[in-house]
Amino acid sequence: MSLKELSALMLPAIEAELQRQVERLNQPRTKSFYEMLTYHMGWTGEGAGPDAAGKRIRPLMVLLCVAACEADWKSALPASAAVELVHNFSLVHDDIQDNSPKRRGRSTVWAKWGAPMAINVGDALFVISNQAMLDLSRSHPASTVLQAAAILHDTCLELTRGQFLDMSYEKRTNLTVDDYWPMIEGKTAALISACTQIGAILGGAGDATVEQYRVFGRDLGLAFQVQDDILGIWGNEALTGKSAASDLVEGKNSLPILYGLSQKGKFAQRWAASAISPAEVAEAAQMLINEGAQEYSQREAQRLTNQALEALQKTNPKGEAGNALYELADKLLNRES
């Protein structure tokens, strides 16, 4: 089976498990609270559907890693739901923190129900992720469940550290690429690394293999974010400049931007002067190319991709799921949107 065929099996199972988990809030008196969660998850409300739900890459990675260890991926479904719920908890809080009115083309939870309710929605998604993880006890020994839960908790602390760094950079003007890596280690790489690591543990892999899966996830996560940052400036949507799709307009702490700032050249001067408008993105993007930011970012993305694939090779992933992991990594790193 190809990645496509495996996804066609796994994704509906992931969605059913997520719904079963979130169902915990479907109780008398809290129906409308429950609806806030199902809205965010992309199941209800205006614009509901697969586009609103997102790609469910993280839970898919968990299950593929389990299967690549030649274990039964179905028994790992609660863990796959747990990582996706953590991801969504962080999105709900992130949208409040960034004051973002839209996500995936729909109103964000805070924009619809206000920040106080949205804080609580994020908290509930977080709680349910913890509960989902403990559901592993139905099929796994208690010590394995604790090991997986500990990884998820450590990851969540990394998420808060990454989030703190990102927010604390807003007022700083002397940022360099050294400030970039610890931020995305926390914000992006930690959770993807948790997915591959937890998948390997639930797949029954030995310590050395689990460690390689961890490295695979981390480097894939870093490469994924760098690729995202490249697209955020030179991707089609970003360059057309018709909306705030460019990270230059958003003022995001992305790798090309931090690299550009550290060059202390024309780009840094332009950046310090005032916010960049949609009409100016093409010019600013060109300045970044001139100062080497695009080349540097592409080289980093390639280096991290190579490292990720090397680590994956060392895990010796088995069968169709193993091939699908290579395919998924390739797809994530060579995407154009």
Next chain:
Amino acid sequence: MSLKELSALMLPAIEAELQRQVERLNQPRTKSFYEMLTYHMGWTGEGAGPDAAGKRIRPLMVLLCVAACEADWKSALPASAAVELVHNFSLVHDDIQDNSPKRRGRSTVWAKWGAPMAINVGDALFVISNQAMLDLSRSHPASTVLQAAAILHDTCLELTRGQFLDMSYEKRTNLTVDDYWPMIEGKTAALISACTQIGAILGGAGDATVEQYRVFGRDLGLAFQVQDDILGIWGNEALTGKSAASDLVEGKNSLPILYGLSQKGKFAQRWAASAISPAEVAEAAQMLINEGAQEYSQREAQRLTNQALEALQKTNPKGEAGNALYELADKLLNRES
């Protein structure tokens, strides 16, 4: 040993364990994030000290229940830290949601560092509570740790449900006492119930005894909240009216107020007309007395207290810790501030 002497042993151990847990964020690059947590916990910043830290009632209850089961309370310290961290996570988010600038006489986290940072501080306290709970594995079997963690997670979901109800009541004018109980079950009773239940489990109590400890904690929590609500209207601070100390001014969904509204008499009319100013609290408090709200609330507090003490008796709490539990319950329910 009396409650006072046991507290003198346990409270410093609780504080040291809390500090050890929060220390996880004391790392390069996130020092100022760490400081936001230590500020909230009452250890650093202006006004730091025991008054800023709060009474640590919840962790104390955990340890007293363990000791009343004749087990070693020291091995339960990570669990005691976990419940206190959950309590503090909910306070930090609550203060943002309620727009409260002060807590225990000091600026709240959001008032000092802004809501985005404060959301993240609450999230981090929540994550650390999960990590603290898993530290129980050093001294307890994995299955016991999972049992305790599951109770904490279920409790946290109840917290979010209670918080949702409280916020959703803001716009409702037809509230009755039936709306009150599920709200405080979630907001107050669930966590105190988790303390006694987890304490009993870690103390090695049998299922029937654990269940009585659960009921003891729940009814104590409910009685505690009703008592708090009574003081919020007829306590010294509330009646002097010099600040917003009265729940009448705050517009809180408290038991006497909801009882008063359900009478559809003079109080309900006055409440519907406009917000109550500090100068009017004495008159509004008298209206509530005339319409039976004080008597009803006192009767409920007494009924719940009796139920709590009956359940405690059934647990057959042992030794000095057992006596201290009675003493603590008595102190909480007969306090005047």
